[in-house]
Amino acid sequence: MAFNDREQAKIPLLTPYKMGKFELSHRVVLAPLTRCRSFGNVPQPHAILYYTQRTTKGGFLIAEATGVSDTAQGYRATPGIWTKEQVEAWKPIVDAVHAKGGIFFCQIWHVGRASNTGYQPNGQAPISSTEKGIMNSVEANGIDVPRFTPPRKLTTQEIPLVVDDFRVAARNAIEAGFDGVEIHGAHGYLIEQFLKDGVNDRTDEYGGSLENRCRFALEVVDAIVKEIGADKVGIRLSPFIEFNASADSNPNALGLYMAESLNKYKILYCHMVGPMMKEVGVKVESPYTLVPMRKAFKGTFISAGGYDMEDGNNAVAKKETDLVAYGRSFLANPDLPKRFQLSAPLNNYNWETYYTPDPVLGYTDYPFLETTV
Numbered sequence: 508m509a510f511n512d513r514e515q516a517k518i519p520l521l522t523p524y525k526m527g528k529f530e531l532s533h534r535v536v537l538a539p540l541t542r543c544r545s546f547g548n549v550p551q552p553h554a555i556l557y558y559t560q561r562t563t564k565g566g567f568l569i570a571e572a573t574g575v576s577d578t579a580q581g582y583r584a585t586p587g588i589w590t591k592e593q594v595e596a597w598k599p600i601v602d603a604v605h606a607k608g609g610i611f612f613c614q615i616w617h618v619g620r621a622s623n624t625g626y627q628p629n630g631q632a633p634i635s636s637t638e639k640g641i642m643n644s645v646e647a648n649g650i651d652v653p654r655f656t657p658p659r660k661l662t663t664q665e666i667p668l669v670v671d672d673f674r675v676a677a678r679n680a681i682e683a684g685f686d687g688v689e690i691h692g693a694h695g696y697l698i699e700q701f702l703k704d705g706v707n708d709r710t711d712e713y714g715g716s717l718e719n720r721c722r723f724a725l726e727v728v729d730a731i732v733k734e735i736g737a738d739k740v741g742i743r744l745s746p747f748i749e750f751n752a753s754a755d756s757n758p759n760a761l762g763l764y765m766a767e768s769l770n771k772y773k774i775l776y777c778h779m780v781g782p783m784m785k786e787v788g789v790k791v792e793s794p795y796t797l798v799p800m801r802k803a804f805k806g807t808f809i810s811a812g813g814y815d816m817e818d819g820n821n822a823v824a825k826k827e828t829d830l831v832a833y834g835r836s837f838l839a840n841p842d843l844p845k846r847f848q849l850s851a852p853l854n855n856y857n858w859e860t861y862y863t864p865d866p867v868l869g870y871t872d873y874p875f876l877e878t879t880v
């Protein structure tokens with residue numbers, strides 16, 4: 508897809524942007540979207556069509572959350588990147604995205620306590636920063652309800668082992684051909700279970716003060732930066748979102764502390780899900796904005812969470828963000844940047860098929876503009 512100068516001047520989201528060494532042709536990013544179609548935790552060939560449908564030359568895509576180890580899973584059929592088989596299975600998918608000129612990062616993930624014994628090796632308890640379980644189910648976002656079982660609190664000595672799982676997963680992602688990794692530090696999963704004081708009740712150096720609660724996240728960043736280079740590392744954070752029973756008493760301070768601390772590692776980008784969504788998919792008014800974090804962070808800033816085309820254009824035009832990640836609308840509109848270019852109507856997304864196992868339905872069957880009647 509090529510945009511002429513006149514179109515680019517009109518549509519801030521469609522202006523080019525240089526993210527580190529990556530020359531992006533526009534600013535409409537594919538947000539990470541769990542699809543629950545990676546049977547046996549192995550990415551399937553049908554993901555080639557899914558991701559290439561959403562690839563544009565110079566477009567930036569973030570793959571669905573991908574487990575870093577055998578304790579990282581909490582949902583049915585989510586992909587992993589800790590075995591040789593998984594790495595090999597990712598390769599043709601990544602190659603196909605590259606063949607169309609896309610830039611492709613892998614979102615690496617550990618669910619922590621958002622799991623149950625059924626997903627864990629030998630039926631063991633899920634691991635977390637805490638022994639407190641998640642009381643509420645996640646039915647609200649449509650996922651096949653995992654029945655959470657109480658987690659086991661990681662000992663201080665075990666934490667470096669989990670940091671190392673992230674490091675190895677990042678190395679594997681590069682081996683699979685990905686251009687980089689996005690560390691999943693959002694939505695109440697393991698990293699956020701350390702970050703937020705509503706969850707983290709530790710008394711060691713990983714709990715208590717803001718500095719201590721952020722230690723695990725920053726150790727993961729540090730290990731991955733040393734392994735693959737800062738120019739290939741991004742992180743996703745959602746200080747304002749309380750998904751998976753993860754609240755913080757001062758989300759603004761948490762977001763700001765992380766944005767400032769990340770500068771030390773010179774990572775490529777910080778991707779934040781804004782306060783417009785308190786739960787995934789539920790838009791709310793909020794007194795907070797991402798602007799202080801955007802100002803504090805020195806690398807590329809990506810915003811997400813409830814943005815439509817106008818919100819995205821405004822945010823880019825006002826320099827409140829560099830890039831905007833779109834989730835549900837990109838899922839339902841594989842040609843989303845083109846639709847923005849033409850101000851074309853969008854297909855509606857169907858949440859009932861978000862996490863279903865069909866390799867086509869609600870996945871690769873959303874119509875392109877040309878075929879929309």
Ligand SMILES: Cc1cc2nc3c(=O)[nH]c(=O)nc-3n(C[C@H](O)[C@H](O)[C@H](O)COP(=O)(O)O)c2cc1C
Nearest residue numbers: 538539540541571572811812813814833834835861
């Ligand atoms: C079906 C579905 C799957 C999602 N999977 C992930 C995921 O794997 N990782 C993640 O960080 N966020 C995930 N999210 C959140 C999205 O990336 C995005 O932040 C959210 O949908 C808000 O953006 P939107 O309003 O553009 O949809 C998911 C959301 C949906 C609807």
